[in-house]
Amino acid sequence: MAKATRTPLMAGNWKMNLNHQEAVVLVQKLAWTLSDKRHDYGKVEVVVVPPFTDLRSVQTLVDGDRLSVKYGAQDVSTQDSGAFTGEISAGMLAKLGCSYVVVGHSERRELHAETDEVVNAKAHKAHAADMVPIVCVGEGLSVRQAGEHVAHTLAQLDGSLAGFTAEQVVGLVVAYEPVWAIGTGEVATPEDAQEVCAAIRARVREVHGDAAADGLRILYGGSVKANNVAGIMAKDDVDGALVGGASLQVAEFGGVCRFYDMPVI
Numbered sequence: 532m533a534k535a536t537r538t539p540l541m542a543g544n545w546k547m548n549l550n551h552q553e554a555v556v557l558v559q560k561l562a563w564t565l566s567d568k569r570h571d572y573g574k575v576e577v578v579v580v581p582p583f584t585d586l587r588s589v590q591t592l593v594d595g596d597r598l599s600v601k602y603g604a605q606d607v608s609t610q611d612s613g614a615f616t617g618e619i620s621a622g623m624l625a626k627l628g629c630s631y632v633v634v635g636h637s638e639r640r641e642l643h644a645e646t647d648e649v650v651n652a653k654a655h656k657a658h659a660a661d662m663v664p665i666v667c668v669g670e671g672l673s674v675r676q677a678g679e680h681v682a683h684t685l686a687q688l689d690g691s692l693a694g695f696t697a698e699q700v701v702g703l704v705v706a707y708e709p710v711w712a713i714g715t716g717e718v719a720t721p722e723d724a725q726e727v728c729a730a731i732r733a734r735v736r737e738v739h740g741d742a743a744a745d746g747l748r749i750l751y752g753g754s755v756k757a758n759n760v761a762g763i764m765a766k767d768d769v770d771g772a773l774v775g776g777a778s779l780q781v782a783e784f785g786g787v788c789r790f791y792d793m794p795v796i
């Protein structure tokens with residue numbers, strides 16, 4: 532299946548920014564931007580990923596105004612319910628209308644010592660609750676400098692996707708985020724992104740077959756902005772972006788969402 536058959540996905544990960552009132556303002560502005568008929572935003576799936584505390588407000592706005600924007604959560608518990616103070620279950624997120632859940636973001640892996648096993652458990656919980664996990668993988672600077680970035684990322688991929696069937700993998704999303712490019716302004720070159728995204732798809736093809744590999748959407752994340760998105764999106768195995776800082780500015784994120792109108796630099 533050619534890249535053209537996979538719907539591009541632009542996901543804005545707000546990280547720990549914006550309270551619920553600010554969230555409503557940003558989503559309203561984003562919806563206004565996406566309703567601009569001069570651009571064909573309809574061919575892109577646009578997702579915002581706010582903090583947990585914003586989700587109910589975003590749900591009310593999206594449902595009430597029938598907005599085309601989807602939303603998701605930044606994390607999910609490995610547990611269903613019970614004495615797990617501070618945790619949020621997949622069932623709670625599904626009830627709030629979340630379509631996606633980011634799992635294994637490098638900030639969770641680094642700051643909260645999340646292993647591939649934990650990331651895998653979270654991905655399964657999200658999937659079992661009918662949400663799509665956005666499974667994050669990617670190497671740090673020292674791994675990249677040692678030339679081991681592909682092997683490192685594929686090992687994370689194998690661990691994070693363990694136990695998923697080919698039929699399930701086809702609907703998942705993997706985000707390749709080289710840690711050295713996150714929030715640094717150091718964007719990987721389109722060729723860097725393609726190298727690893729192609730390796731991810733090849734590994735999925737090897738393990739799960741053609742249908743899973745051809746259907747799986749692979750995002751690139753790391754300092755993506757309106758002025759660099761087109762070159763990255765031009766690559767065969769990149770189906771979208773996981774956007775951090777730029778997703779907090781509507782003009783930037785709107786530009787990312789109309790990557791097809793942007794110059795390739």
Ligand SMILES: O=C[C@H](O)COP(=O)(O)O
Pocket residue numbers: 544636708712713714715716752753754755773774775776777
């Ligand atoms: O989840 C998003 C990534 O960490 C990228 O963040 P960034 O666009 O601010 O570099």
